Amino acid sequence: MSIRRFRYALVGLLGFLIIGVGVAVAGGGVNDKILSGELITIEAGETVPHDLYVFGGNLVVDGTVEGDLVVGAGTVTINGTVDGDLVVGSGQVFLAGEVTGDVRAGVGEITVGGTVGEDLLAGAGTLTITDTGEVGEDLIFAAGDVRMDGAVVGDILGTASAYDRSGTVGGSEDVTIEAGAQPEPGQPSAPDDPVRIAGEGLRQWVSVLFFGALGLLLVPGALRASESALRRRPLATAGIGLGLLLGYLIQFIAVILLMVLLAIAFGSITLDGLAGISIWLGLLDLFVTTFALVVSASFLVDMVVGLALAQLVARGWAKSRWQEFALLAVGAFVVVAATSIPAIGGIVKLVVIVLGLGAMGVAFGEWWSRRRP
Template sequence: MESLPVPRTSPVPFLLRPLTLLALLTLLVLALAGALLTAPAAGAVEVRDGENVVVAADEVVDDDLYVTGGSVVVDGTVRGDLLVAGGTVTINGTVEGDLMAAAQTVVIEGTVGDDARVAGQALLLGAQARVADDLVAAGYSLETRPGTEIGGDVLLGAYQGLLAGTIDGDVTAGAAALTLAGAIGGDVQADVGSADDVGAAWAPTSGVAVPRVDPGLTLTDAARLDGNLSYRSGTEAAIAPGAEIAGEVVYEQVVVEEEPAGPAGPLALLIAGLRLFVTLLLAGLLALWLLPRAVTGAASTLRARPWLSLGWGALTIAGTAVAVLAVLVVSILLAIALGWLTLAGLAAAVVTTAVVFDLVLMLGLVLAVALLAPVVVAYTAGGLLVRDSAPAGFGKRVLALALGLLIYVLLRAVPFLGPVVGLLVALFGVGAVVVWAGDAARRSRARRRADGNRDHGPDRGGDAGSWPAGPQQPGSWQTDPGAAGSRPAGPGPTDPGHGTQGTPRPRPPWSGDGSARQLPPEPPR
């Protein structure tokens, strides 16, 4: 067994950042969706959903099976592929085709006749698990217990992995913590963390026990490798004396360049506060220049209805999060239905549109919470400080904004109080913008309705100046109802004999003295 260290400088160790793990999980979910959309259309598909979906031990599903549910248990046999999404997925029976599963917990205790692609927080292959071909896994933790048999390769992207049992093919892994405790028939290529730069990761509780795996690469006495071991890490692997490696061991050391130490203590706090102040001030100036009515209108709403703004802010933020999840779930279900109807191209368009829409929603929420809400609240507070709640000049508006932002930055720097202030500012600011936008939309609709009524008149058929016909009073006159100069019947300030301010007007020669109305002369033929 030969060790060949290859020093190398790398700015960021691979897979040591939570965002990288999230990206891998997202990629696997998209891969599952892609496999779903491109599923063969020749055979039939059975679709099931519900809170608890069970395929009984004596049940045989002759087609592909698509399942969504809170808890999915397969004790029977699925002749085709199984595509499942839920909270907990347990495979105790047999899946003769591919298994594609995404859930918080995925447990395989049965047999998969082809590939298994799983994504979730806790992934477990028990002692009776059999995967005839490849295993692709992404999530927080993957554990294959002694007795597990995998006939192909293993591709892993997770925070930690514990591989026991038997793997006939190669292992390619990226993890912060990886332990090999079984027989591997091919090569092992791994990018792992080290005890120095990997801390404990938090994850919500799951339905199965998650093992504790030490950071870095570990080979136990039960490890048997028929091929080569090649790995990248900040520290060398912990290889037990009883581990057997038939090929070479290639170690590529990852050297993280230390960043120069920045200022600490009060100076660092001052610099952070100054950065926040400048960022928000520039965003506020841009908003006052491009969206002055929105900023001033939202500030007026916040002063007049603060509690309504608070409620709408909480509802908007929570509703946006729910909407993002709902759009994703609905798009996946719609894609499943379209794939079942052999409309894979349309299904892909639906998924792409949903992803873009979710990204727009999340980006809008982030900008509103991080920039717009502090600007609105700071402008409102600054207006109270300068004793001008609605500054008319641009200079006064900038002064009110700067004073409010200064107070906001100072409060955010206070320990324990800062996060509370940030949360309240986000709720009040977002809510004020939403309430103002709703009021503005209602006023706009009311103006359009009023303009429409003026355009069509009371009878919705005449000109703007026409009046409805009615009984004529003595002394009144009326032209054609469609004429622009028609007037209402009866005496008054608008009587044809008087101006609007009482100024006498000449009467038509056919109007008479008021005792008997005469008709106008008939035009010559």
């Protein structure tokens, strides 16, 4: 699965979480709607008569949830019924029961052997629909390996590294196999489509130029400081870039833990309003930081690294803003072309992300140190 598509799935999942929790807070007390722990079980015969928000190690639903189920857990097993939507961020999901509404999942692995009443939207490493699995409406995915042996009543739309279907589709089927994907055993390798690769690269280049034009128009000093930092201090920018990526992961985990602990603490003393606000603010923080990382990693780093490369070659040629934009266009073209090469593009993109984020971090640090008295 491409890094870009998985990031989109992650942002979408966080958006769903924020909306869902906002509705819960607006609907009243949240103390009985939030569960956390190493192992959370809804026993067979047990009915939860409202929406449920679960954060923990493992969740097993053998009973019934009469509402939406929002989960952040290591492993999720649904043997019973969710009479609403399932929104899940997890390592593994096993759905052997029934979800009457939509399933929206950002997971490492999801296996569907039961019934999804409406749409199944998944960003996953591995997606499997067994011969007993059924999706009542559409199946939409961005995944690594996909195997569909069950039934989809509506359409199938997705992108995968490997796709194998022996099941039935009631509507249309549009699945893109990514360039460079590993074929199934015994299957010949599919050649990369140069037209598609060129088209995606052109769209990326135009997008980078759009952000570059905005940068030169609105914040030219910040853009110049970033590309200059990369040329002057390449090792420092690489280290800071890695630190920023690691810091994002640490704050992501820390915010989730703090959010759950505050919600439990406030809920235990019947301060349901504060519990809801703490969850809302935590998810909002995760959404904002993830969105900022997605935009930066998708476009801004190409702009910064491209301009730095061009300035390194031109050595002060650009005297006007238009000349500077021309250099940015040439440099961004080189970066986008390099990151579009099927065999090494992913590695090159990772290097560009690290250097670009680090350059922006160094520039911000230098600006901050100058403004301090």
